[in-house]
Amino acid sequence: MRVIIADDSMLFREGLARVLQDAGFEVAGQASNVSELDALLVREKASLVILDIRMPPTQTDEGLIAAKRIRRNHHEMGVLLLSQYVESHHAMELLGESSERVGYLLKDRVADLGEFLDAVRRVGSGGSAVDPLVVSRLLGQKRTRDRLEELTDRERTVLALMAEGRSNDAIASALKISPKTLEAHIGTIYSKLGLEPAASDHRRVLAVLDYLRSS
Amino acid sequence: MTTLQRRVIQGTALVVVALACFAAVLYVAIEPGRITWLLALPGGTGALVDHYVYFPLRSWTEVLVEIAPGAAFAFAGLIAWSVRPRNRVGLLMMGVGVGFLIGGAGPHSSSAFSETLSQIARPWGEIALLVFGAVSVAMLIHLLLAFPGGRLISASDRALVRSFYVAIPLATLLGGNGRYVPLEALGMSGALNPTLFGYANALPNVLYLACLVVGSALVIRRWILGGRAKRRSLSPVFWSLLPIVFAFLPWTLMSVAGLIWSKPKGLPVVLAPLSASVDLSPLLLVALPIGFLVGLLRAGLDMSSVGDLVVRLSSGLTPDQLRPALAHALQDPSLEVVYWLPTLGWFADFEGQRVELPGPDSERAVSILGDPAAPVAALVYDSSLVHEGQLLDTAAAAVNMALANARLQVQLRAQLEEVRQSRVRLVEAADSERQRVERDLHDGAQQQLVTLLLSMQVAKSEALRHRDRGVANLIDANIASLKEALDELRELARGIHPTILTQAGLCPAIRSLAERCPIPVEVRDDLGDVRLAPPLEAALYFVGAEAITNAVKYSNGHRISVSIGRGSGFATIEVSDDGVGGADLSRGSGLRGLTDRVAAVGGRLIVDSDRPGGTTVHAEVPCV
Numbered sequence: 001m002r003v004i005i006a007d008d009s010m011l012f013r014e015g016l017a018r019v020l021q022d023a024g025f026e027v028a029g030q031a032s033n034v035s036e037l038d039a040l041l042v043r044e045k046a047s048l049v050i051l052d053i054r055m056p057p058t059q060t061d062e063g064l065i066a067a068k069r070i071r072r073n074h075h076e077m078g079v080l081l082l083s084q085y086v087e088s089h090h091a092m093e094l095l096g097e098s099s100e101r102v103g104y105l106l107k108d109r110v111a112d113l114g115e116f117l118d119a120v121r122r123v124g125s126g127g128s129a130v131d132p133l134v135v136s137r138l139l140g141q142k143r144t145r146d147r148l149e150e151l152t153d154r155e156r157t158v159l160a161l162m163a164e165g166r167s168n169d170a171i172a173s174a175l176k177i178s179p180k181t182l183e184a185h186i187g188t189i190y191s192k193l194g195l196e197p198a199a200s201d202h203r204r205v206l207a208v209l210d211y212l213r214s215s
Numbered sequence: 216m217t218t219l220q221r222r223v224i225q226g227t228a229l230v231v232v233a234l235a236c237f238a239a240v241l242y243v244a245i246e247p248g249r250i251t252w253l254l255a256l257p258g259g260t261g262a263l264v265d266h267y268v269y270f271p272l273r274s275w276t277e278v279l280v281e282i283a284p285g286a287a288f289a290f291a292g293l294i295a296w297s298v299r300p301r302n303r304v305g306l307l308m309m310g311v312g313v314g315f316l317i318g319g320a321g322p323h324s325s326s327a328f329s330e331t332l333s334q335i336a337r338p339w340g341e342i343a344l345l346v347f348g349a350v351s352v353a354m355l356i357h358l359l360l361a362f363p364g365g366r367l368i369s370a371s372d373r374a375l376v377r378s379f380y381v382a383i384p385l386a387t388l389l390g391g392n393g394r395y396v397p398l399e400a401l402g403m404s405g406a407l408n409p410t411l412f413g414y415a416n417a418l419p420n421v422l423y424l425a426c427l428v429v430g431s432a433l434v435i436r437r438w439i440l441g442g443r444a445k446r447r448s449l450s451p452v453f454w455s456l457l458p459i460v461f462a463f464l465p466w467t468l469m470s471v472a473g474l475i476w477s478k479p480k481g482l483p484v485v486l487a488p489l490s491a492s493v494d495l496s497p498l499l500l501v502a503l504p505i506g507f508l509v510g511l512l513r514a515g516l517d518m519s520s521v522g523d524l525v526v527r528l529s530s531g532l533t534p535d536q537l538r539p540a541l542a543h544a545l546q547d548p549s550l551e552v553v554y555w556l557p558t559l560g561w562f563a564d565f566e567g568q569r570v571e572l573p574g575p576d577s578e579r580a581v582s583i584l585g586d587p588a589a590p591v592a593a594l595v596y597d598s599s600l601v602h603e604g605q606l607l608d609t610a611a612a613a614v615n616m617a618l619a620n621a622r623l624q625v626q627l628r629a630q631l632e633e634v635r636q637s638r639v640r641l642v643e644a645a646d647s648e649r650q651r652v653e654r655d656l657h658d659g660a661q662q663q664l665v666t667l668l669l670s671m672q673v674a675k676s677e678a679l680r681h682r683d684r685g686v687a688n689l690i691d692a693n694i695a696s697l698k699e700a701l702d703e704l705r706e707l708a709r710g711i712h713p714t715i716l717t718q719a720g721l722c723p724a725i726r727s728l729a730e731r732c733p734i735p736v737e738v739r740d741d742l743g744d745v746r747l748a749p750p751l752e753a754a755l756y757f758v759g760a761e762a763i764t765n766a767v768k769y770s771n772g773h774r775i776s777v778s779i780g781r782g783s784g785f786a787t788i789e790v791s792d793d794g795v796g797g798a799d800l801s802r803g804s805g806l807r808g809l810t811d812r813v814a815a816v817g818g819r820l821i822v823d824s825d826r827p828g829g830t831t832v833h834a835e836v837p838c839v
Contacts, residue, residue: 009662015669022676054714059654061718084661085705087715088730089723108701111668111694113676142735144774 001124004040006031006051006063007082016050016110023117032056034066041070046077048124052107053083053090067094071102078123082107086131088138088213095128099165099205103129118170128165128205135163138212150192158185163208237289237313284500285315291504295511303365304511307358308504314351317344342388349384352426359430363448363511364598368578379426386422424468431460447546448510455506458499525613534621535565537614541594544610551595552618554625555585559633562593565621567628584611584618592618635815639750642815646712646753653712656704664701668694713756720744721752722779725759725788732775734767739778747786751836754809754816755779755788761805762790762832770794772829785818786838791831798824798832806832 003025007013010032017027028044031037033056037049049070053063067079071094080103081094091104103123109116109131119129139148139160151159154175161171172182190197195211198204289312296305357376360367367373434456438449524544532540542550553562553570562570573579573595580598585591594607611618671694678686716724722740729736746752759777766775772794780787800806800822813820818836 009666011666012662012669015666015673018673019669019676022673054657059658060714064718084657084665085709085714087719087723087727089715089719089726093719107665108668108698110665110672111698113672137730141730142733144735144737 001048001121002026002028002044002046003120003124004029004031004037004044004046004049006034006037006040006049006055006066008032008052008055012052019110019113020117020120023113025120034062037066041074041077048078048080048120050080050082050120053081061090064090064094068096071096077101078126079103080105080120080123080129082109086134088134088209091130091134092209092213095206095209099128099130099203099209101126101128103165104134105129105131106133119165122165122167127167130164130205130209132160132164135160135209135212138163138209141212147193151189155185155189155192158182159189159208162186162189162204163212165205280497282316284497284503285312285317287501288312288315288504291508295508299511302363302511304358304362304507307354307361307365308507311351311354311358312504314347314354317347345387346384349387350380352423353379353383356426356430358507359434359452362452362507366598368576368598370576375429383422383426427460431456447513451506451509451513452503453506455502459503462499524610528613528617532614532617534617534624537617537621538565541610541614545596545607547596549579549597552592552621553595554592554618554622555590556622556626556629557589558626559629563625563629565625565628567625567630567632569629582607582611584615591615591622638811638815642754642812643750646750649712650717653708653714656708656711657714661701661704661708664697664704668697668701671697716752716756717749720746721755721788724752724756725777725779728760728763729777732763732767734772735774736763737774737776739776741778741780742786745781747836747838750816751786751818751838754813754818754836755786755834758806758809758813758820758832758834759788759790761809762830765798765805765832766790766792766794766830769798770796770830781838784837784839785835787833787835789831789833792829794829796824796828796830798822798830809834 003020005013005016005020005027007016013030013032017030020027028046029040031040037051040046041049049067051063051067053061053067055062055066063081063083067081070077070079078101079094081090082105083090084107086104086106094104095102101123103119105116105119109119122129139156148156148159157175158171161174166174168179168182168186172179175182177185187197189195193211195207198207288308292305292308292310292312294305295302295308299305353376356379357367360372360376367376434449434453438446438453524540527540538550538552541552542548551564551570553564553572555561556563562572564570572581572593578598579595582594582596583590584593594611596607671690675687675690675694678684678690713724713727715727720742722738722742725740726738729738747755759779763775763777766772770792772792775790775792778787778789780789798806800810800820806820806822810820813834813836816836818834821833822830823833824830
């Protein structure tokens with residue numbers, strides 16, 4: 001899988017490239033700002049861009065704007081946005097209409113290399129990865145009339161993993177339960193929350209996040 | 216000696232006497248006295264006699280029509296000069312009058328003086344007469360533009376007047392049927408090139424038309440733009456100019472139109488409209504100097520208005536009534552009073568706002584009141600009042616005490632304004648410092664720690680490759696504590712300045728707070744994607760954050776509701792809880808500091824905390 005890295009810190013880019021190469025990815029190019037990234041996108045074929053939200057010149061949200069543009073213009077390309085802070089507002093803005101080929105992670109996630117590389121693979125192959133901190137914050141948010149309280153602890157865990165963009169297989173193996181049991185859980189969650197069952201693993205991310213943000 | 220020669224000598228003697236009388240009067244008028252103008256009568260008599268003596272057969276009416284405009288200008292000018300010796304309007308009017316009397320008569324006139332002058336060194340005598348007449352027309356334009364102050368204020372006015380002084384005499388000479396300018400030598404003889412010859416002859420008429428149009432237009436413009444003080448003095452000129460325009464405009468227009476539409480064939484010599492007419496229309500010109508004189512006298516103000524001012528002062532005049540009272544007394548509604556602030560070293564208006572005094576080239580004039588080294592105040596007024604120095608001084612002296620009082624108020628206001636602005640600067644400086652620190656943390660420590668995380672991952676995989684489980688575990692432990700450090704650093708940076716506020720605005724930032732809050736927070740937001748100015752967003756955000764924190768810590772409530780709204784000209788945030796209430800701004804809390812922060816951007820903070828019923832914190836800031 002060919003990956004492009006965009007971050008204004010050279011040390012971070014090099015470190016990330018090294019880690020990705022060790023894990024078998026091919027780094028197609030590195031960019032230190034958005035215009036270099038745009039040039040790389042024209043020149044190189046890649047299936048994934050990993051980019052930082054804050055980049056020169058204003059160091060505010062150049063990366064987010066670039067990520068949304070890439071998602072609009074390069075439908076076949078995955079976009080993984082990294083940030084020192086994660087906000088559900090930015091997650092929803094990045095996802096927009098679809099939760100395919102998109103990821104939004106705290107930069108620190110590189111510390112759990114296995115998890116991080118799994119997220120990179122998921123986004124690169126059409127899935128999604130939403131930072132657990134975003135999901136846990138939304139799940140943990142106190143509400144006045146809370147349907148989430150009807151969920152069991154196990155169901156909450158399943159819901160969180162679904163919102164992070166994990167597939168049924170991944171959830172089942174992470175929780176060490178059979179796929180059948182998992183599907184039963186998911187069915188209960190949907191009916192308790194009043195959600196329509198989604199067609200695929202990654203499409204349900206948007207529906208679940210929407211539910212969590214609006215309730 | 217022929218009869219003609221004798222008469223020429225007699226007439227010349229008379230004119231010399233008349234001019235000498237006139238000069239004597241001018242000399243006396245330099246030291247002005249109200250009666251000096253009476254001495255000018257012999258001058259006028261001389262001129263009248265001069266014209267009458269030479270052609271005894273002419274009727275009095277004809278002679279009167281010929282000299283009346285010039286005489287009227289000269290006498291009205293003399294009166295104006297003796298009444299307003301520092302104003303050049305009087306001198307200009309006299310110049311116009313003398314020019315009309317001497318030159319306006321022209322080579323076809325019937326005055327002994329002009330006949331004599333024409334005889335001397337032909338054609339130079341005639342040329343001198345023509346130029347005199349033409350210059351007096353230019354001087355009339357000068358007068359119109361300089362009235363009533365006597366000075367040409369704008370550079371464009373000065374340029375216009377200069378060009379008329381040059382163009383009108385030149386055109387008059389060109390128009391003399393080739394008598395004064397050798398047109399034939401230039402290939403413009405009437406026989407060879409009648410069209411060009413005709414044009415040259417009609418040139419003076421075109422210029423006179425231009426004078427008429429430009430002069431009237433400028434007077435009308437000044438009348439429209441001028442304040443009430445200026446209109447008072449301009450309107451007599453305006454009304455006396457009107458019949459002249461109506462009398463001469465059709466005549467001049469017709470002669471110009473005749474030139475354009477019919478092929479001119481040696482057009483008859485058309486002289487200045489001011490002298491060529493034989494009908495009574497030149498008498499209309501007599502109205503003009505009277506208009507100027509009346510206007511000039513109206514520009515002058517009488518002391519009675521200052522008397523009114525003193526009466527009003529004795530009945531107690533508050534500082535804010537001072538300016539209107541002075542404006543009324545000096546009859547200039549545009550009058551401003553500006554106060555000198557010794558501590559700040561500049562002038563300020565009544566609101567305490569800094570004011571720059573107008574420069575010397577402005578339509579506004581300035582009088583400094585009090586000792587120039589340490590002034591109390593200054594009056595800024597229409598320059599048409601500039602010759603009313605004594606009146607201004609009297610008025611200023613009358614209000615001196617009141618001015619000193621008013622200055623104290625203004626000084627206080629200006630200092631308050633300074634303090635307010637300094638508070639704004641302090642808040643802005645603190646905000647930008649917070650942002651800078653957050654950015655430094657983000658780009659420095661946080662970025663380095665994240666990069667270190669990556670390096671440790673690389674080190675860990677190296678260790679694992681060398682099957683060194685012990686080192687790998689050690690590195691894992693370090694990674695774990697590094698992650699904790701990063702989390703703490705992130706919370707610290709977030710408290711200093713939340714990046715989402717700058718990135719996405721007030722509502723997402725407040726919603727982000729709500730997501731983390733341990734009790735339910737309901738956010739209602741009418742602002743949507745609208746962004747406010749950064750200082751306003753920061754003020755409202757920190758109010759919201761502090762109020763939510765307080766509600767969580769002290770209210771014992773079960774829910775918080777936040778509403779963010781926008782009305783016309785202001786934005787608001789309101790945070791209420793259903794807790795025990797009892798929050799008090801005056802007791803030292805974080806809200807106290809926020810009151811200052813909100814006030815710094817011109818807003819206000821209200822805390823309503825009746826027990827029971829919870830606490831409501833409401834902040835509103837003005838925004839466009």
